[in-house]
Amino acid sequence: MQSLKEFVGYTKKSLSIQDTYALRENAANLGIGETALVESAGFAIANEIQKTHDLERITFVCGSGGKGAIGIATARHLINKYDIKVSFVGDPSKIRNRSAKLNFDMLSDMIDIDRIIDSVPQSFRKDITNAELVIDALIGCGMKGRLSSTLISVITAMNKSSKHTISIDIPSGIDGNTGMPNLAYVKTNHTYCLHKIKDGLVKSEKAGEVSVLDIGMPFSAELLTGPGDIFMATKPRLMSDNKLSHGKVLILGGTEYGGASMLASFAASNSLAALLSGAGYVTACLPENVATIARSITNSPIFINAVWDNADKIAEQVSKIRHDVLVIGPGMDATHKETIARLLQIEKTAGKSVLVDAGAIKTIASQKRLIGANTILTPHDGEFRMLSGFNTKDANLYERAKRAISFAKKCGAVVVLKGHNTVITDGNLLKINKANTPALATMGTGDVLSGIIAAYASVHKNLFEASSAGVYAHSRIGDTLYDKKGLHITADDLIASIPESLKRFDRIT
Numbered sequence: 054m055q056s057l058k059e060f061v062g063y064t065k066k067s068l069s070i071q072d073t074y075a076l077r078e079n080a081a082n083l084g085i086g087e088t089a090l091v092e093s094a095g096f097a098i099a100n101e102i103q104k105t106h107d108l109e110r111i112t113f114v115c116g117s118g119g120k121g122a123i124g125i126a127t128a129r130h131l132i133n134k135y136d137i138k139v140s141f142v143g144d145p146s147k148i149r150n151r152s153a154k155l156n157f158d159m160l161s162d163m164i165d166i167d168r169i170i171d172s173v174p175q176s177f178r179k180d181i182t183n184a185e186l187v188i189d190a191l192i193g194c195g196m197k198g199r200l201s202s203t204l205i206s207v208i209t210a211m212n213k214s215s216k217h218t219i220s221i222d223i224p225s226g227i228d229g230n231t232g233m234p235n236l237a238y239v240k241t242n243h244t245y246c247l248h249k250i251k252d253g254l255v256k257s258e259k260a261g262e263v264s265v266l267d268i269g270m271p272f273s274a275e276l277l278t279g280p281g282d283i284f285m286a287t288k289p290r291l292m293s294d295n296k297l298s299h300g301k302v303l304i305l306g307g308t309e310y311g312g313a314s315m316l317a318s319f320a321a322s323n324s325l326a327a328l329l330s331g332a333g334y335v336t337a338c339l340p341e342n343v344a345t346i347a348r349s350i351t352n353s354p355i356f357i358n359a360v361w362d363n364a365d366k367i368a369e370q371v372s373k374i375r376h377d378v379l380v381i382g383p384g385m386d387a388t389h390k391e392t393i394a395r396l397l398q399i400e401k402t403a404g405k406s407v408l409v410d411a412g413a414i415k416t417i418a419s420q421k422r423l424i425g426a427n428t429i430l431t432p433h434d435g436e437f438r439m440l441s442g443f444n445t446k447d448a449n450l451y452e453r454a455k456r457a458i459s460f461a462k463k464c465g466a467v468v469v470l471k472g473h474n475t476v477i478t479d480g481n482l483l484k485i486n487k488a489n490t491p492a493l494a495t496m497g498t499g500d501v502l503s504g505i506i507a508a509y510a511s512v513h514k515n516l517f518e519a520s521s522a523g524v525y526a527h528s529r530i531g532d533t534l535y536d537k538k539g540l541h542i543t544a545d546d547l548i549a550s551i552p553e554s555l556k557r558f559d560r561i562t
Contacts, residue, residue, distance in 0.1 A: 095126025124190020
């Protein structure tokens with residue numbers, strides 16, 4: 054992965070709240086858990102304070118979440134060098150964050166920690182008044198809803214003290230996405246952003262001076278796909294949701310000539326994968342002979358007989374089918390060139406998302422004007438050469454990534470260059486998915502991938518993030534199955550394992 058350091062520039066310049074949580078998930082997947090990151094962040098902040106402040110007395114104001122954990126860890130690193138006071142806002146017996154609990158217990162063995170549960174004690178006001186520096190480790194990016202009266206009182210006391218204040222990552226009370234203040238917020242002098250600046254602070258005047266600290270977050274946590282990408286693309290289900298409110302996918306494929314049973318199987322795989330991955334409503338529009346067989350395989354998606362007489366008829370038919378994303382290409386060939394081009398133009402004009410796969414790639418390769426920001430392209434190396442003119446079959450990962458970025462930037466689409474190391478890029482951002490086994494190198498698994506990506510794209514409108522989630526989910530399921538079945542995996546095996554593999558990402562609100 055050393056050669057991929059050059060691609061750090063193809064990661065996000067600032068992070069949303071969702072990005073931050075996703076990054077932590079991906080770091081944990083690489084073996085760097087929250088406890089290690091908290092310790093690293095605490096050390097980095099302590100080091101920065103020692104370099105930039107000549108003082109004796111520091112007061113830390115810490116909450117019960119991850120930001121509080123970092124504040125307590127920082128205090129521990131500085132305890133032998135300064136007169137440290139720590140105020141903990143909340144009931145220590147109710148700490149749910151494991152790192153916060155660990156650090157609270159460790160520091161409690163070293164000093165007395167003041168506890169603020171309901172009202173603000175006079176001792177807290179005294180510590181703030183006597184401090185030369187106040188560290189705001191109260192509320193982080195996970196802030197939800199209105200602040201409690203206790204938090205408002207604590208923040209008010211901090212602001213009234215007019216002491217020089219440093220906020221960790223984001224001033225407490227400021228929304229990490231929008232920069233908007235809550236009922237109260239810490240009026241800080243300086244914000245130490247961890248790893249990268251948060252979206253809400255990019256144009257904010259409420260963060261004071263901003264410094265970005267390196268906390269040891271590996272660049273691979275941003276460049277490599279991971280479970281965080283699935284969390285990013287998974288929309289919580291509402292209790293009031295119905296099948297039409299949670300993603301609609303339309304799959305268009307097949308041919309009237311030969312191989313109907315196989316094509317029906319692929320269409321069923323594509324459709325079921327989309328349905329099981331989170332789309333609420335899936336329709337497959339297929340030639341009549343293919344649709345008939347597909348219905349005998351499964352009746353979960355809707356299979357509609359396609360009118361293949363001419364492009365006008367199929368375009369009219371497709372326009373009446375509810376969908377957010379169109380998957381086009383499985384089982385199609387050169388005889389469908391006019392139909393494919395017509396449909397791609399219609400979807401582009403309508404602003405619908407389109408996943409172009411298999412046979413449709415041949416059409417779009419000769420009519421690149423049809424490619425746009427609404428398009429996901431899923432070529433293998435041979436199809437990518439047809440699209441871009443670049444031969445990546447025997448290229449190393451570094452070269453494949455460079456070529457994919459170049460083409461995606463030129464055409465404006467999301468490119469999923471499939472392979473053992475799959476490259477996902479929109480020309481500005483890059484993700485690499487590193488498969489651990491070759492178990493998915495078998496027929497039909499590509500149709501499952503298309504269905505999974507389409508499902509995420511139907512509920513999460515960022516096509517790059519949806520593609521990253523889909524590729525990782527597909528690969529993750531394959532690697533899990535390899536542990537059970539070795540290299541003897543079929544598309545049916547993949548589909549059957551989707552619910553178990555994705556269940557941990559389910560959220561109901």
